[in-house]
Amino acid sequence: MYKVNTYTFIFLSLILLLSGNFGYAQLSFCSGNSGDPIYFDDFGSGTTNGPALPSGTTSYTYANSEPEDGFYTISSNTNWFGWHNTQDHTPGDTNGRSLIVNADFTAGEFYRTTISGLCDNTTYEFSSWLLNLLPPGGFCGTGIPINVKFQIWDNTDTVLLASGDTGDIQGTTTPVWEEYGLVFTTTAGQSSIILKMLNNGVGGCGNDLAIDDIVFKTCGDFISIADSSSNSSVSLCTYDLPYNTLLEATPDFSVYDTHFYQWQQSNDGINWFDISGETNQTLQINNLTTTTHYRVKMAETQANLLNESCNTISEEFEIIVFPEVSPPTSDGDVNLNCSTGVLSVTVPNGIQVDWYNAPTGGQLLESNSLNFSPNILGVYYAEAIDSNSNCSSTTRTAVTLLFGEEIPVIEDEYLTFCEGESIILEAGLMDMDYLWNTGETTSQITVSTPGIYTVEVTNSSNCSAIKTIELLQIDAPVIEAINSNGYQIEIHVSSNGNYLFSLDGTNFQLSNIFEIEGGNYTVFVKAEGDCGIVSENYIHFVIPKFFTPNNDGQNDTFNLKGIESFSESEVYIFDRYGKLIKSALNQPFSWDGTYRNEVLQTSDFWYYIRIENQIFKGHFTLKR
Incomplete structure (x- = not known):
């Protein structure tokens, strides 16, 4: 690779800056719309390594297996040297390959390519996806980060047009692809440039990377498309057709000063063709009946508009026409004779049904149900609605509820009865035929056992219904x-x-x-x-646990209330040494905390109490 010394580079840089032909930019992306890729390299796919890049594409040496320092390979495999074992970046790729580089101790050129057929005074974006292959925590520790310089040179490879660095991209515990881009504008008469990605990192343990999906494309204004109602897309049902609207393309003037337009149309959003004569900012659409996609190509000059390497493409305006929704299929009219009067229809999956009282308009009676149970005879109408498009069938299906004998209307019951007693169970309707699960055939039966009882009630038209009675016994208390x-x-x-x-x-x-x-x-x-x-x-019998004879009116005596209610009683109070302090026989008992008219001090006292055939022993506290 040709190199210039420091003084030569500074001298050239000053001349270029003074002449206005030199541009320098940090890494960034196009903020507007782009055209289709002018150049794209995803390194192909396959389970074997290679092939080697064309001569002059890289300064690294090709290896058909794991690449050592200073080597590269083209592979769908990255499982070497403790690196991440991951897929390439290209979406939807099967065994997709990427450029795998084990960076050398000396700076090298990862990738270079020449792009021709460009337009002058046109903005472009150069981008690529990068991955640091070395996870942290191995024998390298955090490892040396990767750092890549993006450069754009003129076709003589002597004038640097734009440059930017990724900065250090540290290793991650899981593989993370990151995209980096560089935007620049060609000068007058410039139709060919050289793209480069160089090693900007230092050598050593680390600085190992994968490169994929290198793209070069135009960069222009952000161009939005909207209709007169400011919609960016439209969804239509068949009864909305034919459809007429006016679309307008609106650039944001972030790149272009002037604008030339060419509207395009597609039936599938993939294959596009120019609409003849539609070169204005607006597009009138008349009598549309099928799903159609619209977009506009834009450039700053008429010449650039005709060159796919020089124009940009707007956002897409999609007009979706959903297929016609078929009306529901009736499951048949319903006769009320021995029926619950449930009307029903059948529809495919993803279709809901609403019920109305008229073939058009009318009142909504039931929403999102295949079944409808009206309370009066008549004709009812089922409408199908697509859950995805919210489009409804253009006609409704009529289903009729006809006259007939209704089934007996009865209600189940939950009853209780007392233990040891009986209860009468009733069918609830008169002048019917009855059949109980006990075998009885009367409208009433008498039972005395808890359980589940049923009775089948049948009318004169032989329509029947079953009533269930759950009978629960309430037990007497014990x-x-x-x-x-x-x-x-x-x-x-x-x-x-x-x-x-x-x-x-x-x-x-x-x-x-x-x-x-x-x-x-x-x-x-x-x-x-x-x-x-x-x-x-x-x-x-209440025996106080303590008393406080301090004449405050609260608990001043040890009082055995209610003892006088018993025919026989004995009470004995002892001090802690067993000395008898007070006793009583067959009479009320109350003690004021004295002994022989002397006030006793705080202490525990013991009692022995016999009331008829019950004996109580324990102690209580006298508190002063």
Whole structure:
């Protein structure tokens, strides 16, 4: 490769800058629209390496296997030297190849190509996809990053027209392709240039890269296309046809000062052809009936417009015409004789059905349903709607609900009855034939066992329906235990159900806990619906855990309330040494915390209490 020394390069640069022919740009992309690629290299595809690049394309040496330092290969495989093993970048490629370079210690030229047939004073974009092949964390650690310089030279390879660096591209834990581009503008009379990508990194462990999808194309204004309603695309149903509209191309003047137009048309969005005579900024479309794509070629001069290497292409305006939606297929008119009166139709997948009361217009009766159950006789109309296009059928399908005998209308029931009792079950309709699952044939039956009962009800037209009755037995309550917890009485029931509780047999509550002074009580429990009531006598004896004889009116005495309600009782109070402090026999008991008229100090005292056949032992605290 030809090289110039530093002084020569500076001298040439100054001359070019002064003459206005030198351009320098950092890497960037075209901000507007581009034309079709003038040059494109994706390095082909295949499971074998190669072929080698044409002579002069690179300064690196070709290797038909893994490339060592200073070598390159063309391959769909990158699984060497602990590199990422990944596919090429080209979308949809099968066994796609890319340019694999193991950069040398000295700077080299990765890629060079000459582009001819360009137009002067025209902006172009040079781009490529790059991948750092070395993941971090191997024997190289983070590794030396790749760094690539993009350059555009004149066809003599002596005048640098544009240049830019990628900067350091560090290794990543997973393979990441990144695109880089360089934009420049040709000068007067310039029709051929040289594209270069050079090694801008340092040698050593790392600086290994893959290159793919090198593209060179025009760069022009961003050109949007819209209709008079500012739509960028249009979707039509067959009943919208024929379609007329006016399209307008709007450039943003980011590149071109003047604009020349050529409208194009395509039936598939792939193959395009010029529309003869349509070279204005607007395009009138008349009587369109099929899906059609439109775009406009644009250039700054008429000559450039005719040269595919010099024009750009706008955004696409797509007019989609969806196919006609067929009306639903009727499943037949319905006679109410022994029928539920459900109308139905059939449609393909992706089609929904709306029901109306008129062949056109009318009232929407049911949305998005293949079935419709009207409550009056008559003709109803089903309309098909494509879920994707929202286009509807141009005609509706009529389905008729005819007169006939209706099936008996009955309702299922859920009933309860009390344990040990019986209940009457009723079919609910008179003057019918009946068949119970018990074998009985009357409109009513009497049962005393819980379970599921059914009755088939049949009218004079032999239309029948089945009624289901679920019968649940409410069990009578069973008192499992009654406990005293301080001043609270807690009642526990062993059977399941909803129960009410009472201490007087009249006033019942949902809670099973009563807070009440000691005494002899009768506990009542009944089930919901007055299904059974049980009772049990209970001695609720409250023994205070402490008392404070300080004359404040609160807990001043150790008082065994309710003991007087019992026919026999004994009470003995001892101090901690076993000395009898106070006793009582068959009488109310209350102690003020004194012994022989002497005030006793804070301490624990023990009690022995016998009430009829129950004995209570424990201790309590006197607090001063």
